Amino acid sequence: MRILHAYKIYRPDIEGGIPAVMSSLAEAPDPAISQSILCARRKGVARQSTIDGVPVEAVGSLGTLFSTPLAPGYIPAFLRRARSADVVIHHAPLPLTDAAILLGLPDHVGLIVYWHADIIGYALLKRLISPLIRHVLARADRIVVSGQSMIEESEFLRRHAAKCVVMPYGMNLDYWSTLGDSDRNQVADIKRTTPRHIVSLGRLVGYKGYDVLIRAMRDIDAEATIIGEGPLLTELRQLAGEFGVADRVRFAGRLERSEIRRLFHAANVFAFPSVTEAEAFGIAQVEAMTAGLPIVNTSLATTVPLVARHNLEGLTVPPGDAAALATAVNRILDDPALATRLGAAGRARALGEFDQSVFRRRMAAVYAEALQARPQR
Structure with a gap:
């Protein structure tokens, strides 16, 4: 199974937070699962690397606006990479990924939205991209959250509660x-x-x-x-x-x-x-x-x-x-x-x-569920 994680930034440009969750999952030593990461640079030219055994493609960025990379190459890179994936994990929020999914995520590719947080502090941006978010959540096969309260408090997630999976993060403790x-x-x-x-x-x-x-x-x-x-x-x-x-x-x-x-x-x-x-x-x-x-x-x-x-x-x-x-x-x-x-x-x-092994095992089951929900090629 080929898993693509997509988020706005990753190591070494930033440590901790969502990138730490991504690395905890992507570094899982499972021969049946191949994982890679697509992100943008905080600021700088494109870079491809392997970090702790995980292939990472970081597209170039001019900086950020509303906490979103100014990365014109991100959407084309996502569309290219998604075609060869079995499951895409959209680590939300990131409007660039929402737009890329709308433009063309193949029907056979499973979609997991890992809802780390709502968009806070950018009311205009949130209003503008709400239709994109709703489309992506409707397309999602599974939505992962770290706690039940996130479903109850979110105007976006409540209507999709049936496909939400509550899963605390797990780390290498x-x-x-x-x-x-x-x-x-x-x-x-x-x-x-x-x-x-x-x-x-x-x-x-x-x-x-x-x-x-x-x-x-x-x-x-x-x-x-x-x-x-x-x-x-x-x-x-x-x-x-x-x-x-x-x-x-x-x-x-x-x-x-x-x-x-x-x-x-x-x-x-x-x-x-x-x-x-x-x-x-x-x-x-x-x-x-x-x-x-x-x-x-x-x-x-x-x-x-x-x-x-x-x-x-x-x-x-x-x-x-x-x-x-x-x-x-x-x-x-x-x-x-x-x-x-x-x-x-x-x-x-x-x-x-919050043990890493439990986290990885539970997420592997979610990968399988997302893939099984899609029509086979």
Whole structure:
């Protein structure tokens, strides 16, 4: 079976998020399934490569507009690649893929729409492409979501609930749970120099809510490390200066996975302050939970608060509420017993519920269902 994953961007231009889900699936060592990836560059010329054994075609891009690549070669590349696929996985949202499917997805090709999130923050764009989205969902053989609430809250998905499959993400969690001797020594050093330490991970974009975390830091006696890069770096640094917390908020930029793992094991709490439904799940939560970190997340109408649940694996606060975020973080920092309980429960939940092998096995069944729904050539 030949599987084509289609999304706007992939490694090495970006790590984490949807590309991490794609790599978790595409790297599955199954001789009966051949998987490849089509994407666009963040900005730059076309590139073909093999990443961890997976062929990746990245078409050239002039940049982005409304979070969509300006990539004129994407649709022709999709149409060419789709003709030789058995199943296409449209990692949504991406209007370019919606348009390409409308222009000509062969009838024999199974279509899985992996609905990672709705389009948030671009009301005009959403209104313009709604007919495309509805067409694609009608054509889809299966629609995969990470949580039931995503179906119930989506104007697009409710009418297609019968072909929706609820499937939590699964990751390679062994990596995040273990440390070598050298790592353990470095973790111990970090703990000595930063005994009250908050860590967060994600792109520096509006829906991640880092402005809320910076405001909350006024009332938190701790240091924070924000891992990631993005267009709001300068603005967030200025905000940290305005609120007098610049000396306690470190913007670490893009780090290697090994550095992130050390920070996860060294920190006291993982802050996940996202403010809109553009945050559908939060893979970084699972990685942090695997390292034994208690979580503070937000009560979004997505799967986010169901990954680390309130008072079980973390504490959940209203989105955009800096005071509530500060109170929750302080509770964990000031109560080692609570931190230990939440962290241990989070680790157990991550390893039991979000394992990569279970994820791959369940998705393989969805591939087969999508293909069986199509007429044979």
